[in-house]
Amino acid sequence: MARDFSWIKPEPWGIHVVPADSWIDPARPVDRALVTHGHADHARGGHGATLATPETLAIMKLRYQTDAGAQPTAYGETISLGGGVDATWLPAGHVLGSAQILLEHAGERIIVTGDYKRRADPTCPPFAVTPCDVLVTEATFGLPVFRHPPVEHEVAKLLKALAENPDRCVLVGAYALGKAQRLIAEVRRAGHSAPIYLHGAMERMCRLYQEFGVDLGDLRLVSDAKKEDIVGHIVVSPPSALNDRWSRRLPDPITAMASGWMRVRQRARQRMVELPLVISDHADWDELTQTVVDVNPYETWITHGREEAMLRWCQLHQRRAKALALVGYEDEDD
Numbered sequence: 575m576a577r578d579f580s581w582i583k584p585e586p587w588g589i590h591v592v593p594a595d596s597w598i599d600p601a602r603p604v605d606r607a608l609v610t611h612g613h614a615d616h617a618r619g620g621h622g623a624t625l626a627t628p629e630t631l632a633i634m635k636l637r638y639q640t641d642a643g644a645q646p647t648a649y650g651e652t653i654s655l656g657g658g659v660d661a662t663w664l665p666a667g668h669v670l671g672s673a674q675i676l677l678e679h680a681g682e683r684i685i686v687t688g689d690y691k692r693r694a695d696p697t698c699p700p701f702a703v704t705p706c707d708v709l710v711t712e713a714t715f716g717l718p719v720f721r722h723p724p725v726e727h728e729v730a731k732l733l734k735a736l737a738e739n740p741d742r743c744v745l746v747g748a749y750a751l752g753k754a755q756r757l758i759a760e761v762r763r764a765g766h767s768a769p770i771y772l773h774g775a776m777e778r779m780c781r782l783y784q785e786f787g788v789d790l791g792d793l794r795l796v797s798d799a800k801k802e803d804i805v806g807h808i809v810v811s812p813p814s815a816l817n818d819r820w821s822r823r824l825p826d827p828i829t830a831m832a833s834g835w836m837r838v839r840q841r842a843r844q845r846m847v848e849l850p851l852v853i854s855d856h857a858d859w860d861e862l863t864q865t866v867v868d869v870n871p872y873e874t875w876i877t878h879g880r881e882e883a884m885l886r887w888c889q890l891h892q893r894r895a896k897a898l899a900l901v902g903y904e905d906e907d908d
């Protein structure tokens with residue numbers, strides 16, 4: 575008998591878990607939201623109840639100044655949503671607190687990955703490969719051209735530029751949630767213990783990571799420092815600050831940016847980035863296809879990015895698959 579998994583319904587503004595009347599990462603306010611992680615395109619405010627990991631709820635509280643309706647769900651803990659649906663949040667390896675959501679109903683298992691990656695990240699636990707009937711996978715970098723280099727390689731490029739330019743600084747554009755902290759943690763792992771200077775917009779999220787036990791070392795604010803203090807150091811700012819007036823207070827910065835899109839030269843040029851660092855918190859093409867192989871679901875639903883190439887890959891490998899058209903997802907977090 576064909577299985578239609580009709581108890582879970584992808585709608586343009588989110589995935590509806592019908593018997594429990596709950597929504598995964600809804601783009602509009604709902605009575606009960608199941609949130610995979612804190613990026614703004616997934617975690618919106620204004621829901622009646624929000625179920626997410628404690629880390630994600632803390633990130634949402636920081637951003638929306640309220641935790642009304644927050645219901646923490648620890649990794650691996652199974653909770654009943656009513657209507658015969660159980661839900662379990664499993665590590666997704668994307669950013670602090672990020673989760674895949676496993677839903678179980680009438681003997682069927684559906685996993686919504688949210689955003690994920692398969693590589694080690696010192697700021698969050700690794701993606702948990704978990705058997706299921708339907709895997710709903712993101713596909714942000716779902717083209718064979720996207721193959722992210724090892725993060726160590728990109729960090730070495732950054733530290734080399736710093737060492738070769740002792741009278742300048744390196745200004746790295748990185749998204750305030752996830753990318754900035756991972757970059758800093760990887761720089762620390764490479765043995766760089768000098769102070770790292772932050773744009774004011776990064777401070778609170780970095781402190782939150784530290785409160786959850788992620789060691790980011792000696793962090794200082796650009797606004798508290800003199801220009802000469804910053805010579806020879808790494809500065810981290812949001813991408814939007816790279817080319818604005820704020821950066822004039824820095825000593826002759828080498829402009830860098832940490833993003834999976836830095837693979838695309840035109841994107842680096844648009845932002846006038848001298849030192850593109852290909853560091854992504856999303857699975858690249860090999861990780862996406864390997865994840866389908868590892869999880870080996872009965873059916874794969876593809877969303878959130880470039881669905882067509884993944885769909886073709888699944889068909890080519892005799893795997894049942896379909897593309898979902900969800901709206902409201904933008905790259906806050908590439």
Ligand SMILES: [Zn+2]
Nearest residue numbers: 611613689907
């Ligand atoms: Zn994300």
Ligand SMILES: [Zn+2]
Nearest residue numbers: 613615689907
């Ligand atoms: Zn996303």
